[in-house]
Amino acid sequence: YSKHRLVIITIMISIVAVVAFGFLCWFQLYQAQNTSDVMYRFAKAFNLPIAKVDNVSIRYSDYLMFYRSSIKSIERQQGALDDSEDSRLLDSYYRRQALNSAEEEDYALAKLNEMGKRVTDDEIDAVVEEHKTIDGEVRSDQAFEGIIRDNFGLNMTDYGRMIKLSLARKNYAAE
Numbered sequence: 001y002s003k004h005r006l007v008i009i010t011i012m013i014s015i016v017a018v019v020a021f022g023f024l025c026w027f028q029l030y031q032a033q034n035t036s037d038v039m040y041r042f043a044k045a046f047n048l049p050i051a052k053v054d055n056v057s058i059r060y061s062d063y064l065m066f067y068r069s070s071i072k073s074i075e076r077q078q079g080a081l082d083d084s085e086d087s088r089l090l091d092s093y094y095r096r097q098a099l100n101s102a103e104e105e106d107y108a109l110a111k112l113n114e115m116g117k118r119v120t121d122d123e124i125d126a127v128v129e130e131h132k133t134i135d136g137e138v139r140s141d142q143a144f145e146g147i148i149r150d151n152f153g154l155n156m157t158d159y160g161r162m163i164k165l166s167l168a169r170k171n172y173a174a175e
Contacts, residue, residue, distance in 0.1 A: 025039070025042055029042075029043060029048065029060060033095075035064055035067060035068060035071075039064070040061060040064045040065070040068065043059075043060040043061040043064060044061035044064075047059060047061070048060040048061070050063045050099070050102070051063075051099065051102075051103060053103050053106075053107050054107065056106060056107050056110040056111075057106075058099075058102050058103050058106045058107070059102065059106055062102040062105070062106055062161070062165065063098050063099050063102040064098075065102075065154070065158055065161065065162060066097075066098035066101045066102055066162075067094060067095055067098035067099075068153050068154075069152040069153055069154055069162070070094045070097065070098060071091070071094055072151070072152055072153035073151060073152055074090070074094070076150070076151060104169060105165035105166065105168060105169045106165065108165075108168045108169040108171075108172035108173070109164070109165060109168035109169075109172075111172055112168050112171055112172045112175075115175065117171065117175075119164050119167045119168050119171065123167055124160055124163050124164055124167065127163050127166075127167065128144075128159070128160070128163060131144070132144045
């Protein structure tokens with residue numbers, strides 16, 4: 001009897017913990033609009049939507065990728081945003097711009113996929129190699145990864161995703 005009761009209590013506690021964790025994550029992403037690294041990774045791992053355009057789900061992680069890279073670049077140039085009205089307006093502007101970019105590029109990727117076309121790894125690698133080259137000099141992978149991380153707060157996987165979305169938008173526009 002006590003083993004049976006222990007199993008039931010454990011299952012109930014587990015269910016409550018999962019529901020509470022889900023609610024907390026939902027609140028942090030959709031209500032508090034938390035853009036932290038933890039929430040970015042969570043949204044990326046679970047492929048959560050932020051919007052829907054013409055039955056195409058827009059990935060929350062793509063929105064956060066665009067937003068975080070923009071803010072990282074701005075803060076690197078101008079310093080951290082504070083609680084002033086100008087900073088709030090600037091933050092709001094970059095949030096909207098990131099959402100617009102995510103909508104346009106995720107939509108283009110989905111439509112390109114519907115047409116049976118893909119952005120290939122070779123296309124992505126060609127763009128990365130082009131970005132690594134400045135004045136005829138090719139930067140090492142480590143140096144380039146450092147530049148991407150320091151200037152935009154991205155790792156190479158996220159940078160590749162950003163390039164893929166950009167190429168999808170370009171290829172879809174060409175169709």
